[in-house]
Amino acid sequence: MTLQNSRSGLTRRQLLARSVAAGAALVVGPGFIAGNDAAWALETTALKPETMATLVQMARDIYPHDHVPTEFYVVAVKGYDTPEAAPGIEAGIAALDAAAQGKGFSSYIGAGWERDRVDLLRAMEDSAFFQKIRGGLVTGLYNQKAVWPLFGYEGESFSQGGYIERGFDDINWL
Amino acid sequence: MVAKFDQTDSSVVVIIGTGAGGGVLANELAQKGVKVVALEAGGRYLPEDYVNDEWESFGQLAWLDPRTTSGDWRVARDFSGLPAWIVKAVGGTTTHWAGASLRFQDHEWKALTTYGRVDGANLLDWPIDGAEMAPWYDKAETKLGVTRTGDRPGLPGNNNYKVLEKGALALGYKEVHTGRMAINSLDYDNRMACQQTGFCFQGCKWGAKWSAAYTEIPAGEATGNLEVRERCHAARIEHDDSGKVTGVVYFDAEGKEQRQAARVVCVAGNTIESPRLLLNSASAMFPDGLANSSGQVGRNYMRHVTGSVYAVFDKPVRMWRGTTMAGIIQDEARNDPTRGFVGGYELETLSLGLPFMAAFLDPGGWGREFTTALDSYENMAGMWIVGEDMPQETNRVTLNSEVKDQFGLPAPNVNFSDHPNDIAMRNHAYKQGMAIYNAVGATRTFPTPPYPSTHNLGTNRMSENPRDGVVNKWGQTHDIPNLFISDGSQFTTGAAENPTLTIVALAIRQADHIAREMSANTI
DSSP: OOEEEGGGSOOHHHHHHHOOOOSSEEEEETTEEEETTSSEEEEOSSSOHHHHHHHHHHHHHHSOOTTSOHHHHHHHHGGGOSTTTHHHHHHHHHHHHHHHHHTTOSSTTTOOSHHHHHHHHHTTTTSHHHHHHHHHHHHHHHTOGGGGGGGTOOOOOGGGTTTTTTTTTOOOOO | OOOOOOTTOTTSEEEEOOSTTHHHHHHHHHHTTOOEEEEOSSBOOOGGGOOSSHHHHHHHHBOOSOOEEESSOTHHHHSTTOSBOOBOBTTGGGTTOOOBOOOOOGGGGBHHHHHOOOTTOOOOBOSSOHHHHHHHHHHHHHHHTOTTSTTOOOOOOOHHHHHHHHHHHHTTOOOEESOOBSBOSSOBTTBOOOOOOOOGGGOOTTSOBOOGGGTHHHHHHHTTOEEEETTOEEEEEEEOTTSOEEEEEEEOTTSOEEEEEOSEEEEOSHHHHHHHHHHHTOOSSOTTOTTOTTSOTTOSOBOOEEEEEEEEOSSOOOTTSSOSSOOEEOGGGSOOGGGSSSSOEEEEEOOOOHHHHHHHSSTTOOSHHHHHHHHTGGGEEEEEEEEOOOOOTTSEEEEEEEEEOTTSOEEEEEEOOOOHHHHHHHHHHHHHHHHHHHTTTOSEEEEEOOOSBSOOBOTTOBOSSTTTOSBOTTSBBSSOTTEEEOSGGGOSSOOSSOSHHHHHHHHHHHHHHHHHHHHTTOO
């Protein structure tokens, strides 16, 4: 699998033209999804691209951070795109879509409001599938070093000599 | 010159575990000329090896052998295979500890006398007291270089401390300071001063925090009297027909079974592994496990009344900068039953990095209630509650015959449920903690549930009467004179204080006793 950035050769216009689904990710062709803003794209190998797109949306709905770009959610779940993991993911996402259809939506992603999608997730939050996805995200999303600066977290400081001369006590609003 | 002893050398003292108890005991005995073989289940990691990345460090240092949990504590639901967050390495959990070094208050040595009988609690007085322990605490504080003891100044307060201090003073608290810490505020004992780097839990890369890994162990080895065998996991302790222990069977780094003969055996594997080893050593003569005539081995498991309070503000705090446990409020540590519970608690600053905050703020939580908290991570301050929990006979470590470890040995199960006194204390502490932050303008507060246990105590308790506990006032088992317990499992009750300083003081005292008794040929 490859995670590509906007220099992958596909223009935003091409991506949009090939898209078949709305949501956090666009399915742009066989085995291929991309971000709405064309900032990233992912080739799937074992999962259907629609499944990966729904999984990415599910990940964002579980841990929604509006200032965190979708590519971090893609990184967090792309490990499920393997022959071993795919059947369980396909089944879980199919169940999620079926639940959405039972509520009158075309699919999970077809539920436009986050509130409606979260209701669908709440109804299945004790399932092994939901807990597997949620549990995996705790490390898959928040343990990405590249996401830390988006939360202000600075990570290790030893290489810079700690904070003894770099603001360990610089609070100025108390 | 590092010693190497023959496995058939029955003149050595074998110590199992090299942390605050075993590591200190090993060095103290070696300094007195006693020959010691220390068996350490983990590998050797030094400051250059420590990783300032929470999950990577966890993978490097944490004790992750199979364990199971039961009881109504939330850890059994959220972290069912991880009852405790402790270390498997030379130096044990002194690699991970925050460094808080507090003496027991005098009344805490006499919990039964002070608090009276509490329904459901197995309270007991220690057979020692504050006067007995004072000189040993002096030695321990000097060894660890504890700040605000001797002539050692306190550490400077970081951002997280300043928020705590301001809120505490606003509530009228008086005993508020940057703690008595085994973290150098000035260069001490050939170790440098704290550089306010954070990541105290991941091993101090400067060596500013005391850890047995780079103090006691090399000092003991330098005497030529101490051999540390790394990656050697004790399986059982053997005894002869007279009931005296004779040696320890262990699995070496290659998984091969070995045996080390011993004149004396000291068990310091932490409060889960130590009773497990005694129980796994059951024999025809001791069918309920070694030193278990009282039936108390594995019982009275304590973990302190813990919990955290985090709060977010409308401006940055950056709590992760600097010492993790950067300050303390001690006003609530007193015993004042008018609060609705016996015993007391300390409030100490704490911070977690973003990865661990995501895992521990509200385990299992999701959705915007959860993520908006993390969105304010930079504006977050945090404190940890550490209070005295009630010993209960049913809170216990047992062998799980269904689950085996990598050596085929029954894994330990840790059963724990809060006592009503524990719940009342935690709720009081949550309320006070939230009030402290609200006094500084918190926009949101989070009464956060306890993490997997770091303070594991009580499963081989000390007692005056052999009927009531496992060891006597020297940590010597009531049943077997040449078998000692040298870690926090010998705690009769837990007190409100972080336990390491007391474990160290008891180990120094025990070394003195063992050396004396060996000279007198009584063991």
